[in-house]
Amino acid sequence: MADVVAAPSLPNLYIVARVLERLWEADAPMLRTHLQMAANVNYDVFSRYLDWMVSKALVTFEDNPGHHAKVVLTAKGRNSYLKLVQWINEVVHNKAPGLV
Amino acid sequence: MAFLEEMLGIVAVMVAYGVGEIVLFYRFRLFAVTSGEPGAALAGLSGQLRARGYTVAPFTFPPSSSRRWLAPPLLVRRGRLGPYLLYLRGRPDSTEVVARIQGGSPADNIRIFLPGNLLLTAFLIVKLFLPVGVASLSFFALEGVRVGWAIRRRSIFAREVDLARTSAPSPHASDPVRSGLLEAMSEAYRLASEAHRDLKGLRFMYAYLVVAAVPWLFMVLPMLGLLYLRGGGVTEIYEMYRLFWSLFATGLATVVLVVTVLWLRVRGTLAMDRRWVESLRGAVDRLTGSAAGGPRKETGPVVSAPSPGHLGVDGIGDLVSAASSFELLLDASQHVPRWLSQAKKSRRSTIRAVVGLMVGMVLAHGFQAVVILLTLPETASLQLVVLLSGLLVFAFVAIVLRMWGRAEKDKEIREKAEWEGRWIDLRSRMTLFLQEL
Numbered sequence: 254m255a256d257v258v259a260a261p262s263l264p265n266l267y268i269v270a271r272v273l274e275r276l277w278e279a280d281a282p283m284l285r286t287h288l289q290m291a292a293n294v295n296y297d298v299f300s301r302y303l304d305w306m307v308s309k310a311l312v313t314f315e316d317n318p319g320h321h322a323k324v325v326l327t328a329k330g331r332n333s334y335l336k337l338v339q340w341i342n343e344v345v346h347n348k349a350p351g352l353v
Numbered sequence: 354m355a356f357l358e359e360m361l362g363i364v365a366v367m368v369a370y371g372v373g374e375i376v377l378f379y380r381f382r383l384f385a386v387t388s389g390e391p392g393a394a395l396a397g398l399s400g401q402l403r404a405r406g407y408t409v410a411p412f413t414f415p416p417s418s419s420r421r422w423l424a425p426p427l428l429v430r431r432g433r434l435g436p437y438l439l440y441l442r443g444r445p446d447s448t449e450v451v452a453r454i455q456g457g458s459p460a461d462n463i464r465i466f467l468p469g470n471l472l473l474t475a476f477l478i479v480k481l482f483l484p485v486g487v488a489s490l491s492f493f494a495l496e497g498v499r500v501g502w503a504i505r506r507r508s509i510f511a512r513e514v515d516l517a518r519t520s521a522p523s524p525h526a527s528d529p530v531r532s533g534l535l536e537a538m539s540e541a542y543r544l545a546s547e548a549h550r551d552l553k554g555l556r557f558m559y560a561y562l563v564v565a566a567v568p569w570l571f572m573v574l575p576m577l578g579l580l581y582l583r584g585g586g587v588t589e590i591y592e593m594y595r596l597f598w599s600l601f602a603t604g605l606a607t608v609v610l611v612v613t614v615l616w617l618r619v620r621g622t623l624a625m626d627r628r629w630v631e632s633l634r635g636a637v638d639r640l641t642g643s644a645a646g647g648p649r650k651e652t653g654p655v656v657s658a659p660s661p662g663h664l665g666v667d668g669i670g671d672l673v674s675a676a677s678s679f680e681l682l683l684d685a686s687q688h689v690p691r692w693l694s695q696a697k698k699s700r701r702s703t704i705r706a707v708v709g710l711m712v713g714m715v716l717a718h719g720f721q722a723v724v725i726l727l728t729l730p731e732t733a734s735l736q737l738v739v740l741l742s743g744l745l746v747f748a749f750v751a752i753v754l755r756m757w758g759r760a761e762k763d764k765e766i767r768e769k770a771e772w773e774g775r776w777i778d779l780r781s782r783m784t785l786f787l788q789e790l
Contacts, residue, residue, distance in 0.1 A: 263784070263787075263788070264787050266683075266783055266784070266787060267677075267679075267680050267683075269787065270677055270679040270680060270683075271677045271679075271680065274677040274678060274679055275677070277530055309790040311790065331530070333786070333790065334530060334679075335529055335530050335533065336786065337679065337783060337786070338530055338533040338534055338537070338679065338682075339529075339533050340779055340782060340783065341537055341679070341682050341683060341686060341779065342533045342534075342536055342537035342540075344686055344689075344775055344776065344779045345537045345540050345541050345544075345682065345685075345686050345689060346536075346537070346540055347689075347772070347775075
């Protein structure tokens with residue numbers, strides 16, 4: 254399914270952040286269907302984003318023999334989300350992003 | 354702090370009001386005739402005239418005069434001024450005090466009508482008790498309602514204390530993502546709730562203005578009536594009353610209308626900010642709740658679904674709103690400059706209202722002084738001094754307020770531009786970051 258859907262040319266920050274935040278919150282591997290429901294986008298869109306995130310090593314699939322594969326947040330994914338949160342935290346605190 | 358400032362402002366207004374009232378009231382001692390009995394009223398008036406340096410002597414009309422006097426007339430003079438003939442004349446519906454320049458034309462007479470000797474007493478009540486009494490009581494009553502309301506919502510204050518505690522190191526302080534989210538969310542919540550509270554404070558200020566306008570109108574309109582009366586336009590006391598009440602009703606209706614329009618203007622913003630405060634509060638609760646292992650709740654309805662063209666994404670037309678903490682923060686941060694400027698605007702409006710109220714009171718007293726001094730022909734120079742002083746105070750305060758307002762506005766525009774620059778920088782950094790991943 255994911256193979257027939259083109260990757261997003263320019264990813265939507267909100268959707269990426271939603272997926273990263275959900276995985277960070279769960280702090281455990283998640284079934285892609287659960288993640289898709291949490292991200293609240295249709296399956297095609299979700300698949301495109303998931304593939305894109307896997308290609309960027311933000312998330313990875315955990316081997317789950319005999320069951321559906323689960324999605325795991327990688328260290329890069331966690332750091333990326335942390336960076337986004339830090340930037341927005343600085344802006345809310347009236348500082349230029351990335352200066353601290 | 355804002356509450357204390359507001360209270361101090363109100364106390365300052367009331368003190369200035371009371372001092373101004375007492376000081377100016379003593380200027381008008383000529384009108385301080387309170388007795389309902391004509392002889393005592395005239396005697397009181399003559400005593401006050403003597404105290405002001407006038408020579409007061411009894412005056413006996415020729416026995417042939419058919420006029421009926423309520424009390425023996427008095428002849429009043431001071432230096433080259435006068436003599437004035439001061440007498441009380443009975444009328445079917447009122448009593449007339451006449452100060453007539455000896456040998457002058459009837460147009461030079463000064464007439465004050467007393468409805469059964471009560472009008473001057475009524476003036477005193479209006480002047481002394483209504484402005485100070487009604488204003489003070491109303492301010493205190495409103496402040497009482499406000500404090501009562503605040504106490505009733507003490508659970509909200511308790512929640513704010515809890516929120517402050519969330520800033521303290523928690524068992525999950527080692528998680529920088531949670532710390533960052535919580536820190537940003539708490540700050541956004543603080544800004545939103547402060548802006549919301551300040552805007553509500555402004556609504557209270559409008560209520561104060563209405564309350565202050567009532568005694569103010571009561572104070573000024575009798576003077577208008579007196580001015581009109583002196584011009585000879587009103588010969589019957591009930592006409593003056595009718596004029597007074599028409600002016601009072603019109604003035605009050607105008608004030609209520611203006612305040613209603615102002616209130617309607619802020620109502621929408623108040624409702625929107627309340628939703629933001631609730632959403633951010635919910636997000637903080639969720640972050641702290643999940644820190645304690647609690648269930649995850651969806652964020653409130655404030656955040657709208659991102660538009661497909663938000664970052665140039667394609668094919669997300671059926672995206673449904675499911676706001677994450679990050680999304681909520683990103684959307685909330687767009688409102689931060691508005692919240693900051695709203696808080697400043699509310700404070701500026703409060704200061705303007707307090708200063709305006711004080712200037713209005715000073716002008717009202719000045720107006721009263723002019724009107725009453727107009728009844729004393731020998732005080733032409735003083736009339737000018739009072740009038741010019743009033744205009745000077747008004748002009749000075751208006752210039753200072755305008756300069757201050759402009760400086761604040763410039764600062765606000767500068768800060769907003771800086772903020773927008775930071776926001777654009779943030780979005781481009783995020784976009785670039787995603788592209789370069």
